Amino acid sequence: MTAYNSLFIDRNSAVYLAHYKNGTISTGQSKIGGAVSATEDLFFMDTDSGKTLKRQLFDDIEQIIYKSPTEGLSYAKEGNGYIKMNEIIEKIDRYPKNYSSPNETIAFLLNRELRVSITEDADHFLDRHPKFLKELKEKDFYGQQRLKEYIQVIYQAQTDN
Numbered sequence: 709m710t711a712y713n714s715l716f717i718d719r720n721s722a723v724y725l726a727h728y729k730n731g732t733i734s735t736g737q738s739k740i741g742g743a744v745s746a747t748e749d750l751f752f753m754d755t756d757s758g759k760t761l762k763r764q765l766f767d768d769i770e771q772i773i774y775k776s777p778t779e780g781l782s783y784a785k786e787g788n789g790y791i792k793m794n795e796i797i798e799k800i801d802r803y804p805k806n807y808s809s810p811n812e813t814i815a816f817l818l819n820r821e822l823r824v825s826i827t828e829d830a831d832h833f834l835d836r837h838p839k840f841l842k843e844l845k846e847k848d849f850y851g852q853q854r855l856k857e858y859i860q861v862i863y864q865a866q867t868d869n
Contacts, residue, residue: 747792748799757808766820777823777854790821794829801837811843812850819852827858834863 752759770777773787797814804810818830834841841859849856 748796751796752807755808758805759807761813761816763816766816770820770823774824778825787824790824790826793817793821793826794832797829797833801833811840812847814840815844815850815852815855819855822854822858827862830855830858831863834859 748759751762751765753762754760769790797817800807800810800814800817807813814833818833821827821829844850844855844859849859
């Protein structure tokens, strides 16, 4: 299995895996929007404690595809950088033992979507997982500020009505 250590983006904003070694670049056949396992290969690395999120990639994806985070949650950014995120979140939820810090990872992924005003996955996941919502509050949202703001201001208001 090739350990991909870079990513590149084509002019259609498709993100591909790339591996650089000894002056040669080889690319994976996977891209975001492809199979969940291919997208998962891009976002996670295997460690002794389970699959660990490559958090640094998300800054690059957000900057290159979405250009920047939104100021608020008023409109969604154009782009397909997080197109399979809901499926990855569901996979982590189904197989938490395969991932290091599964709930913190889910919180991070929801937060990244909310940073570009993608709210549907957060709504769907939180509606189905009230225990997760309680844990988020107990853990101060794992430091995920946009997720905290969204839940306290928008999601809570929706569920209270």
